[in-house]
Amino acid sequence: MMKVIRLSDGRIKTDKWINRYLIRSSLYLIICLSLLLSLNGSAQARPMIVDINPRKINIDHDFKGISLLVYGARNDAGNIVIVVRGPRENQILRRKGRVLGIWTNVENIKLDDFYSYYSVSSMKPLTSVQNDMLLKNLEVGLDNIDISYGDPVSPKKLAKLKRSSIKLMKGKGLYREDDYDISFWGETLFRSFIEFPKNISKGTYDIDVYLFNDGLLHSYQTLPVIVEKVGVEAYVQDMAMQSPALYGVMCVALALVIGWLAAWFFSKRQLS
Amino acid sequence: MSIYLPIAEIPINIFLLMLVGMVGGMMAGLFGIGGGFIVTPILIFLGIPPSVAVATSSNQIVASSVTGFFSHWYRRSVDIKMGAFLMGGGCVGAYMGVLIFSLLKSVGQIDLVISLIYVLFLGSIGGFMFYESSVLMFGKKKRGKNTEPAEMKEINREQFLNLGLITRVQIGFNRLKHYVTKRKLPFVTEFPKSKLKISAFLPLVVGLVAGIMVSLMGIGGGFVLIPAMIYLLKMPSNIVVGTSLFQMIFITSLVTILHAVNTQSVDVVLSLILIFGGVIGTQIGSRMGMKVRAEKLRFLLSILILTLCLMLAANLLIEPKDIYTIEKVVE
Numbered sequence: 001m002m003k004v005i006r007l008s009d010g011r012i013k014t015d016k017w018i019n020r021y022l023i024r025s026s027l028y029l030i031i032c033l034s035l036l037l038s039l040n041g042s043a044q045a046r047p048m049i050v051d052i053n054p055r056k057i058n059i060d061h062d063f064k065g066i067s068l069l070v071y072g073a074r075n076d077a078g079n080i081v082i083v084v085r086g087p088r089e090n091q092i093l094r095r096k097g098r099v100l101g102i103w104t105n106v107e108n109i110k111l112d113d114f115y116s117y118y119s120v121s122s123m124k125p126l127t128s129v130q131n132d133m134l135l136k137n138l139e140v141g142l143d144n145i146d147i148s149y150g151d152p153v154s155p156k157k158l159a160k161l162k163r164s165s166i167k168l169m170k171g172k173g174l175y176r177e178d179d180y181d182i183s184f185w186g187e188t189l190f191r192s193f194i195e196f197p198k199n200i201s202k203g204t205y206d207i208d209v210y211l212f213n214d215g216l217l218h219s220y221q222t223l224p225v226i227v228e229k230v231g232v233e234a235y236v237q238d239m240a241m242q243s244p245a246l247y248g249v250m251c252v253a254l255a256l257v258i259g260w261l262a263a264w265f266f267s268k269r270q271l272s
Numbered sequence: 273m274s275i276y277l278p279i280a281e282i283p284i285n286i287f288l289l290m291l292v293g294m295v296g297g298m299m300a301g302l303f304g305i306g307g308g309f310i311v312t313p314i315l316i317f318l319g320i321p322p323s324v325a326v327a328t329s330s331n332q333i334v335a336s337s338v339t340g341f342f343s344h345w346y347r348r349s350v351d352i353k354m355g356a357f358l359m360g361g362g363c364v365g366a367y368m369g370v371l372i373f374s375l376l377k378s379v380g381q382i383d384l385v386i387s388l389i390y391v392l393f394l395g396s397i398g399g400f401m402f403y404e405s406s407v408l409m410f411g412k413k414k415r416g417k418n419t420e421p422a423e424m425k426e427i428n429r430e431q432f433l434n435l436g437l438i439t440r441v442q443i444g445f446n447r448l449k450h451y452v453t454k455r456k457l458p459f460v461t462e463f464p465k466s467k468l469k470i471s472a473f474l475p476l477v478v479g480l481v482a483g484i485m486v487s488l489m490g491i492g493g494g495f496v497l498i499p500a501m502i503y504l505l506k507m508p509s510n511i512v513v514g515t516s517l518f519q520m521i522f523i524t525s526l527v528t529i530l531h532a533v534n535t536q537s538v539d540v541v542l543s544l545i546l547i548f549g550g551v552i553g554t555q556i557g558s559r560m561g562m563k564v565r566a567e568k569l570r571f572l573l574s575i576l577i578l579t580l581c582l583m584l585a586a587n588l589l590i591e592p593k594d595i596y597t598i599e600k601v602v603e
Contacts, residue, residue, distance in 0.1 A: 061276045062283065090601040094380050097595070102588045104384045110601075164596040171594075198283060201600075233278040233541070240279055240536055248532025251331050251540050252525040255547060259338025262551045267343065 048074045048219040050209045055223075057196065058230045065173075065198040068225065070121075070207060071191040078213030079124045080182055083140055084194050084225075086117025086174070087203025093165050109161060110150025116201040117174050118145060121181035121192045131215035138217070140210065142166055142177045173197035202227050279539035280324045286545060288318065293332070293549020294556065300336055301557020302569055308333055308491035309397075311546065313390055313580045322386045323377060324539055326490030327531035330524045331543040333492040336550050337520040344514030351465035351511050354475055355518040358497070361476035362523040365483020370530040373487060377535060384588070389489055391585045397495065398577030405570040466507045466515075474505055479519065487527045492520045 050072035057066055070082050091114045097106035120126070126141045136144045147162055169175035174197065182192040194207075204224050211219040229237060240247045275286045292314050296307025308329050315325035344350050376382040461472040478500045482493035497516040501507045507515070532538045561569075 059276070062274060063276060064283070091598055092380065092601055094597045094599070095595055096592055096597070098591075102384070102388075103590075103592055103595075104588075105380045105597075108380045111598075116600075164594075165598060168594065168596055168598045199281070229278075233276050236278040236540055240532065240538070240540075244533045244536055245529065247540075248529035248538060251532065251538050251543060252334055252528050254540070255331055255334035255528075255543065256338055256521075256525070258544075258547050258551070259335035260342065262335070262554075263339040263342035266339075266555065267346070 048072060048076070048080075048209065048211050048221060050207075050221045050223065052207055052223050052225060055225060057200075057225060057227045059200070059202065059227065059233075060229075060231045061233055063198055065200075066196050067193040068196060068207075069191060069193055070209065071189070072209065072221075073188045074190065074211055074219070075188065076211065076213065076218060078211045078218055079122060079128055080190060081120065081122040081126065081129075081140055081210045081212060082182065082192055082194065083208045083210070084117065084119040085115050085139075085206045085208070086227075087115075087201060087205070088113040089116045089201060090114065091116075091165075093161065093168075109153075111165060112148045112150055114147060114165070115145065115175075116203070117196070117205060118142070118169070119175070119194055120177045121194065122179050123182045123184075123190070125179040129212045129215060131212075134212075134215070134217065138210070142175060172199060174199070196227075200227060202229050275541065275545070277320070277324075277539050277542050279328075279537060280320045280542060282319060284318065284320075289542065289545045290549040290552075292318070293546035294553030296332070296546070297336070297550035297553020297555075298557035298560070299553075299573070300340070300550070301554040301559075302561045302573075307550075307553075309390070309393065309489065309495070310576070310580070312490040313394070313584060315542075316386075317583065320542070321537070322383045323373070323535055323537045324542070326373075326386060326488070327528070327535060327537040328539045328543045328546070329490035330486060330531065331528040331538055331540075332546040332550060333490075333524045334521060334528060335547040336554070337492060337517045337524060339551070339554070341514065341517040341521055344517060347514070349511045350514035350518050351463060351507070352518065354463045354466055354468075354505075354507065355515045357461075357472055357475035358479035358482070358515070359519040359522050361479025361481075362483035362486070362493075362519055363479075363526055365480035365485075366487045366523055366527045366530060367483075368480075369484040369487030370527065370534050372484070373531075374534050386489070387584050387588055391581055391588065393489075394577050394581035394584070398574050398581055401570055401574035402578060405567045405574055408567040409571055466505075466511060468505065468507065470505065478504060479523075483523055483527075486520075486523050487530065492524060494520065 050070065053069045053071075054066075057068070068084075074080060091111045093109045093111055094105040095107040095109070096103050099106065120141055126135060129135060135141050139145055145162075145166070147165060149158070149161065153161065166175055173195070176195070182190050184190050204226055207223045207225060209221045209223075210217055228234070236247075239250075273286050274283045275289075276283045292311055295314070296311040299307035299310055311332070312325050312329045315329070316322050320328075341350070373382060376385050460469055462469050478497065482497045482500075485491060485496055486493045494513075494516055497520075498512055501512045501516065502509055528538055
């Protein structure tokens with residue numbers, strides 16, 4: 001026999017619905033618990049729903065950069081911080097010096113697993129979080145990025161190198177930090193635009209949204225954005241990297257054929 | 273309209289690139305030099321990484337030398353045997369050049385070396401052309417006295433040191449020429465087309481030097497090969513250009529493939545645009561060449577070359593805005 005219950009708002013539901021409700025709520029509980037565990041109990045998981053648009057970025061032949069919309073709702077007070085981290089790459093930082101009057105690279109410093117893109121947008125300045133240790137551990141804020149240098153360097157030099165690497169990346173539009181960059185509709189709904197310049201690398205970008213309150217992390221959500229090269233360019237690049245010999249032969253063959261065609265075409269025209 | 277270059281990894285205006293290709297082609301049509309040594313530095317100034325600029329220009333030269341070769345082939349002005357010997361040396365040189373290139377790239381000095389070589393080359397060629405054409409244009413009908421100062425006369429060390437720099441260079445060159453041409457080197461080979469009987473070492477060494485330059489500078493090597501073929505190998509001048517174009521096809525093809533494998537810096541999209549620009553430019557150039565006075569053109573070209581040289585030199589000498597640069601490591 002089907003059990004019938006009456007809810008407080010007057011709607012009538014059957015037990016089938018209750019079963020579904022129970023399954024769904026237990027799922028939510030598991031998600032919340034795992035979130036709690038993953039944050040080491042440093043915060044109570046409170047719902048903050050975030051989504052992005054688009055979820056995938058295609059780099060094609062006339063890609064000029066894109067703005068990505070991050071939007072969502074928070075159900076609690078606090079400072080929202082959106083951090084976007086690009087795929088990690090090995091990079092080389094070169095320092096120029098004067099040798100015999102000529103400016104040339106005198107020092108090459110390897111940067112291992114360096115974020116190819118990094119952007120921080122926040123509702124209020126990061127200092128208002130009032131927990132520098134937490135920000136440092138989460139790598140939130142340009143000053144808190146962990147950069148590992150291939151060779152050991154002194155702390156004083158490290159700070160200098162870090163400053164110049166970040167400055168260079170900022171100059172390329174690949175690193176940015178913006179306070180007051182999240183706009184609100186009322187108290188709950190928020191949105192922000194993240195600018196991706198035309199020179200971004202392909203790979204998976206993590207969009208991490210944090211809700212800080214009273215120096216603690218209250219809520220956290222992460223979403224991936226996939227950046228891909230599409231079209232002929234992507235095909236060419238893959239071929240050049242994966243089968244370079246074949247690619248080289250193809251380049252030469254193309255040049256030979258075009259050169260020969262040009263010779264044939266113009267010699268015919270000169271004769272006539 | 274901009275186009276994304278997949279290997280250089282930058283978007284760039286397609287018409288601008290066409291124009292660069294056309295300038296290179298016009299050089300070829302006007303002066304018979306493959307515009308490689310103009311195209312490569314311009315590409316670098318447009319923001320294309322020097323390694324990509326060099327590797328891609330060599331691919332473009334494959335096309336332009338094929339076109340040039342055919343017109344000489346119809347006129348039977350190619351010495352295939354001599355070309356094959358030059359090519360033998362050239363292949364070794366090209367391989368050495370690409371190895372040097374990879375080594376320099378890994379220690380971060382490739383940009384400096386490319387710029388330095390170009391400053392020296394463009395400076396000396398531009399300076400010489402400027403001097404020559406301005407003398408021709410602005411009167412001074414004084415004939416060169418044709419003095420070859422103290423050429424083969426034995427002079428001692430003190431006398432040598434008292435001479436001016438240019439004279440010393442001249443004497444050095446004459447000695448080299450003497451050593452190379454008069455000495456009995458082994459493996460004497462006959463080159464029927466050139467009507468020559470010389471040691472096989474000579475074309476091999478000439479080819480080797482040119483091959484290194486092709487892979488390091490992204491040029492066809494014509495302006496090294498042609499004087500060397502005329503003055504050192506003493507080939508008849510009517511077959512010099514065809515023969516150098518013949519061997520250039522193979523050397524630049526090899527260099528393109530070696531660069532593609534070793535440095536992954538050949539951009540096929542860029543090279544196609546340059547090739548198309550070059551084909552058009554060559555036709556414009558050869559038509560223009562019939563109407564305009566050669567000295568005037570040479571004069572303009574020398575100014576263009578000297579400007580490029582000064583711009584490259586300024587890049588090396590002026591303190592950069594930021595002494596740090598950052599770049600991706602390509603594994």
